[in-house]
Amino acid sequence: MSPRRSTHSKAKTRRIVLPNTDDAVNPHASLTGGSTKQIQELIDLLRRNNLTELEFEREGIRIRVRHELAARPLAASVPEPLPTPPQQSTYSASSAISVADTSAGFVTVASPIVGTFYRSPSPDADPYVEEGDSVRKGQVLCVVEAMKLMNEIESEVDGRLVRILVENAKSVEYGQALFLIDPKAAS
Amino acid sequence: MSPRRSTHSKAKTRRIVLPNTDDAVNPHASLTGGSTKQIQELIDLLRRNNLTELEFEREGIRIRVRHELAARPLAASVPEPLPTPPQQSTYSASSAISVADTSAGFVTVASPIVGTFYRSPSPDADPYVEEGDSVRKGQVLCVVEAMKLMNEIESEVDGRLVRILVENAKSVEYGQALFLIDPKAAS
């Protein structure tokens, strides 16, 4: 869902709007009669020239190039939609939300509840996991305390723990990323 | 007078009608092939002219160029807001505003005052001019009545009267086009 996307009027012609941001367009999408390479060229053109819109139509030979004044440098005042909504969010008090991070092939472990993040079962105990550790599916990674209850968060994949994203004893929101796991590095 | 103008562009735009399409970009050249070089030329054109939009269509021979007010690298300087500024507007009660209509090479005679348009000096008299007539610079074309005064509107060029744009006894705004004159057809 993208509650605040910049909008465009519905023209009769097919428009290819290429926003000038990094997560622009899937270059593999098939286009009417055009080749991916050609579209990539258009994207590069757009990027190089710091435009905000470039429209091109083949049959009617129509080209439209736009450079928006308020072309705000990357999401300063116009926030990007949502920080990638969990694509398969299975809510449960003790299993994490895992999201495949397509950019690097990592799996993100996100908090399924609101609460306080603890890396160990008690203040004196050792942390459940450290960066670099191998983890197995079902292994407890941390607890999130909510309403005086300790909720254990388990890994949903085998892999290597690449990064711990939250400091110990900090509060976390629903859906907040806690860990990055590299499933390809499963031992 | 049209009550409630419904159209409204988001920003004040200054439209530039390019006098000769060949000077800009030859659309027939290789756009069919989707050559980026052609598009780059358009972009350069956009840049050089500090425009924000440039639209080009071939079938209908249509070029649309946009320069939005706030498009400002030149933000320091004062914007030019007039939609269709009379390029040589010498205001006077009896001389018309003439604007070179480059699209067809005609000169537009516009009303320099607000009032009521009359084609003849009195109800019984013959019209000053008819479509197709040859006119000379200084020749009276019509009167615009304002505040009970009859203001004679003179032609500022020699040429042929191509079109009378307002009906007799209708009210006219400041700057409203009254006649089209073809100066090339001066006898």
Add this chain to the structure above:
Amino acid sequence: MFKKVLVANRGEIALRVIRACKELGIKTVAIHSEADALGLHVRAADEKVCVGPAESALSYRHIPNVLSAAEITGADAIHPGYGFLSENAHFAEVCESIGIKFIGPSSENIAMMGDKAKAREIVAKRGLPVTPGSPGELRSEEDALQAAQKIGFPVIIKATAGGGGRGMRVVNKADDLSRAFQAAQAEAKSTFGNDGVYLERYFLEPRHIEVQILADQFGRVVHLGERDCSIQRRHQKLVEETPSPAVDDKLRREIGRVAVEAVKAAHYRNVGTVEFLLDKDRQFYFMEVNTRIQVEHPITEMVTGIDLIKEQIRLAAGHPLAIRQQDVALTGHSIECRINAEDPEKFTPSPGVITKYSPPGGFGVRVDSAMESGAAVVPYYDSMIAKLITHGRDRQESVARMKRALGEFVIEGIKTTIPLHRRILEDPDFQKGHVSTTFLERFLAG
């Protein structure tokens, strides 16, 4: 006074509460679902916490996540707005138990008034006028038939836990009672998780009149006049006004006194609304007490100058009521139109991105909305996207102003009920103030 209030709601009412807190110098925490991360109420607050996915049961109505959000942000009070957890006695109780102030009545108040049949009993016992109906919850079909025959047909069966028209059935004759009884029970069960129903006499063309009350914990209660909410579609209010064209000073004093006595009988505190039915003979009957701030509270604010959200917060903080009945002056007339993201003829929801949002302005015009150009109307929640409120020296002026303001209101990209409101305001019956709860049905048919 509270230091930090968590607003357990979204949209215009969340923004309304945040605005009041800002003016009182109280910090605010917004909660939001994943669908609302970019909402104006989120940006307006000092802090924000995502409490779950779009489905409200897993976010705005998810008690553990909402309370955890209050805990981790150190909020000392929660404002529930309307809808969601606002009339959830259990939630209010948990708040009380963990020492976070619930900005609203006590959990006992909510539970008592939430049982509509029980509330009628309490009020009737005090000798106040209640719609003729079953003495309490109906235990069986026989019960229902007996009660219906006693008060006479037509009757209306209502869910004891009800609201919003769910679990309601009008019954015109004894033969239809059994089926309607079962249908109402089933709908009540599925909607509210409670199949309790009761019945009342069904009035033809009544007015829906409600009285705003304020009550402190020291037993002082004042009322702020009535609101006429007769223009409804399927029990959803569309246009509200105050004062009611059908209520004169004498009736206002009388109905206000009954409202005050009713809430006193229930030992009610904080803000509340006492709903009445006003029949054609100007008899009025108690229906129920709403234990939350109402959507339509702004029109009462416009004619009294009293900020109801601020009063609600002050009362919840334990302050005594500073307003006395004799200080309450009703000035002029106010109307509210609820602008919904709906097709104005078919009433189908119209979610989407608002490509252009340009609210009306000027004298006597108020807009309560969390929308803006580029905002998305998400399909998961209530379709109301803006409340347009006008105030004038008299009904004629506030109606003229509303027409003017509706004409200025630009919302593009989605469909809204603005065209319907324009038509309603042009209706001769509306202009004369001749409306009842059946007005809209006839209006739409005609």
Add this chain to the structure above:
Amino acid sequence: MFKKVLVANRGEIALRVIRACKELGIKTVAIHSEADALGLHVRAADEKVCVGPAESALSYRHIPNVLSAAEITGADAIHPGYGFLSENAHFAEVCESIGIKFIGPSSENIAMMGDKAKAREIVAKRGLPVTPGSPGELRSEEDALQAAQKIGFPVIIKATAGGGGRGMRVVNKADDLSRAFQAAQAEAKSTFGNDGVYLERYFLEPRHIEVQILADQFGRVVHLGERDCSIQRRHQKLVEETPSPAVDDKLRREIGRVAVEAVKAAHYRNVGTVEFLLDKDRQFYFMEVNTRIQVEHPITEMVTGIDLIKEQIRLAAGHPLAIRQQDVALTGHSIECRINAEDPEKFTPSPGVITKYSPPGGFGVRVDSAMESGAAVVPYYDSMIAKLITHGRDRQESVARMKRALGEFVIEGIKTTIPLHRRILEDPDFQKGHVSTTFLERFLAG
């Protein structure tokens, strides 16, 4: 009542008048220069006429074109707004002569009050308090010296046709008088085409207090309380409020009575504003009468509930004043911040396109503006683009509300004075109500 009103102005005041006309059921004609063809006031009106190029002398102030626009559209009255032709006695006279009603005072009223020295004379003759000064226009430098020595230095020289700080000079000692006299004359001549000047005692740290009056053609006059407009930069008001923190009920009655007597002495009719100077010893002195609707009229509307533009139209149409002095109740407190398209520190104009415009809303907030997202602020006219007005039960609430509303107001693409207003509202002296006409100077220096 009029059938069709031509609004001879632009921007927010044109929209304000059009809104009032719509609410009264009167058709409207907007005029516009070529620079304003897309303005909101143009789209809001029923009809529109382009009256000239951007330069106001050739469009909004071009009498033949404005009157021709009224003629060709069949308008039966012209509302001049403020600025432009609003205080042009000749224009009012021509309107009268051709049978188009000028919505304002008579041309004689305007001419009389436009001569500031003359107006002081008339008021002084009636025994009302006038700032000590020259009895009328100064004929020579000797005249000036004599008058200054009689009332004592410092003195201020003002243009008789003046306004907006033009043609004014403060003189601290006799030696400086000659130069200042000549400079003021020259500036008056170049600004107003009239080199008449007069002088008054110059007060240190006075308050600018003005009283709104309404007068019908039957000699009835009421006042609607005062406005405190002490926060000015170079005689341009920036923040106005009512009631003034410096005026109590007793002073209000007194100053109101003097304002009413002053306009009665001048046989004045329609709306008007009587300006006073209030010194540190709570002595007040008549300064002048403004014969137009003021920019800051909304704050009076907020506390009285009276729509001043509608009253102005009704009075111009010859209706007797329906409001009696005893009916005028001042409820709560109201503030206005003028939002200018200017750098908030350097005050340089900031024309351009507003890329995002999102006005504040909610209870007690009013915005008078003709701006919207995508609108252009053109460099030819006044830089004021919006008036933000709040109302509260008391000064504390309306100030808190103003701070909240300023925080919500989003205008992107150009610079505005919003940050300056936020700072002013945080100032301890402002919060205590300790301000004078020198406040802003010190505030900006400090």
